[in-house]
Amino acid sequence: MRKALRAIWTVVLLLGVVGWGTPAQAASWIQVTGPIAPGLREGMAGPAVRTLQGDLWHVGLNPGPADGYFGPRTRAALEAFQKREGLPVTGTLTDATFSRLVAKVLGWGTLSGLRIVLDPGHGDGTGAWGVYPGAKDEHINVYQVALSAKALLERAGAQVILTRKNGQDSFYGTLRGLDARVAMANDLGAHLFISLHQNWNPDAGLRGVATYYWKADSQGLAQAMQREVAKATGLRDIGLFTEPFYVITYTRMPAVLVELGFLSNPEEARFISRPSFYEKAAQGIYQGVLAYLRKR
Numbered sequence: 001m002r003k004a005l006r007a008i009w010t011v012v013l014l015l016g017v018v019g020w021g022t023p024a025q026a027a028s029w030i031q032v033t034g035p036i037a038p039g040l041r042e043g044m045a046g047p048a049v050r051t052l053q054g055d056l057w058h059v060g061l062n063p064g065p066a067d068g069y070f071g072p073r074t075r076a077a078l079e080a081f082q083k084r085e086g087l088p089v090t091g092t093l094t095d096a097t098f099s100r101l102v103a104k105v106l107g108w109g110t111l112s113g114l115r116i117v118l119d120p121g122h123g124d125g126t127g128a129w130g131v132y133p134g135a136k137d138e139h140i141n142v143y144q145v146a147l148s149a150k151a152l153l154e155r156a157g158a159q160v161i162l163t164r165k166n167g168q169d170s171f172y173g174t175l176r177g178l179d180a181r182v183a184m185a186n187d188l189g190a191h192l193f194i195s196l197h198q199n200w201n202p203d204a205g206l207r208g209v210a211t212y213y214w215k216a217d218s219q220g221l222a223q224a225m226q227r228e229v230a231k232a233t234g235l236r237d238i239g240l241f242t243e244p245f246y247v248i249t250y251t252r253m254p255a256v257l258v259e260l261g262f263l264s265n266p267e268e269a270r271f272i273s274r275p276s277f278y279e280k281a282a283q284g285i286y287q288g289v290l291a292y293l294r295k296r
């Protein structure tokens, strides 16, 4: 059933892209950028609206072609959804409507109430460097992956906190470095801690994704993360490892460290420095969290 819906949704999405052009009154549409979020209403246009339309198709309603334009048909479908769910019928994507819709699309519930600390490694002048053509430094790549993963997890209702800002060391309190990252996760009472890195090895032939954990309570998360990240990115699955790395030893919640490929492999270095890779890796992290929670 779900597969069928997804197939229909895909066809509709394609039709939306190739079959229907921009409505005649295009000039009057309010263009919105960014991912789907509460606040969408009739008269708006953009990728977020297309996602909303896809989600409405996904739950068995007909918002018209998924063309990214929030017109009367999309409003009617949204109202039908609100009515069906016993929510106030407003025709706009309210907070309550948004979280209910995401719950239905996920099919099992939201991540609401889940607090995740994402730790993009380094940012303090350390880490592997992107020395090969087309490659970027580790601290840049993992930060971008963290930002994309944050957006996906937050869309599903989770609260996500990054341990550092772009190009900066951990900014929590007066501590710096790894102890600050651990203190941040512990003080916030995070439910999960996920550290993101990229590997370097003198053997330039090595490549693939690896996940590290140390505490027994972290093995399930590590398994789910390794499997899903390998699947989503297409990187070679080189498996799970146990190492007492600081951030996965002293954090009090299930904690893993994922090495997203090797910057020492010229070919892989280029691949893992691309925006398209950031999105795939983020999808893998998101799916890893979902897979872990489903199994608990």
Ligand SMILES: [Zn+2]
Pocket (backbone or CB within 6 Å): 121, 122, 127, 128, 138, 197, 198
């Ligand atoms: Zn690193």
